[in-house]
Amino acid sequence: LFLDEIAEMSLSMQVKLLRVIQEREVQRLGSTSARAVDIHLITATHRDLQKEVAAGRFRQDLYYRLDVVELHLPPLAERKDDIPLLAFYFMRKHATRMGRVTDDIDPEALAVLNDYDYPGKIRELENIIERAVTLANDRLLTTANFPQALVDRAIHVVREESGRLPTLAEREVDYIKYVLERSGQNRTQAAKALGIDRVSLWRKLKKYGMEGEQQN
Structure with a gap:
């Protein structure tokens, strides 16, 4: 059972959750009897639970019952890959889900996504992509499908860092290199990740003078 944003749970609900963990049983709404449950519980939060405990917003006994194995996942801004x-x-x-034919993302659009820090975390990225799929008119997602503020910010960052905008070809080359590296130079896997066939990938490699890239 996965419970997201556990720190947002009210104190009254925390008491009920603690009882479930301790007694390993639940009582369905409207039922007069409890039934045993055997679950593995995973919780997540973006807050510091120790500070929440100190502030009286999170029960200390529940915190210690949950704090068996702790995993720290860095924010998306630190996991650009x-x-x-x-x-x-x-x-x-x-x-x-929408029955759309969209199956690829323009390299420039990927560059825009990579240049953003996502204060809203992974949910914000998903919302951006969901919006783009909704607005897309064909198989390819482009920057035209993104919020204008997101695109404008990426352009501003690029101008500040390099003094010029990279060409679409430069963005595509960078992304192809990235996918080849992530796939261990396996061109079949790289083509699949790019949403194209192996022949199309070979043509792009030839176009950009990358035929000599190592392959498996």
Whole structure:
């Protein structure tokens, strides 16, 4: 059982959750008897639970029952390599749900996504992609499908760092290199990740003078 944002749970609900953990049983709404449960509980929060305990907003006894194994996941802004993978995952997820044919993301659009820090964390990235899939008119997501503020911010960052805007070809080359590296130079896997066939990938490598890239 996964409980997200556990720190937002009210104190009264915390008491009930603690009882479930301790007694390993629940009572359904409207039922007069309890039933045993055997679950593995995973919780997540963006808050510091020790500070929440000190402030009286989170029960100390519940904190110690939950704090068996703690995993710290860095914010998305510190995991830039994960952004393209997550973007493609969310694109396929929402395209399938909406019955859309969208199956690829423009390299420039990926660059814009990579240049953002996501104060709203992974949910913000998913919302951006869901919006883009909703607005897309064909198979390719582009910056035209993104909020204008997101695109404007990326352009501003690039101008500050390099003094000029990178070309679309430069962005595409960088992303192809990135995907090849992540796939261990396996061109079949790289082509699949890019949403194209192996022949199309070979043509792009030839176009950009990358035929000599190592391959498996």
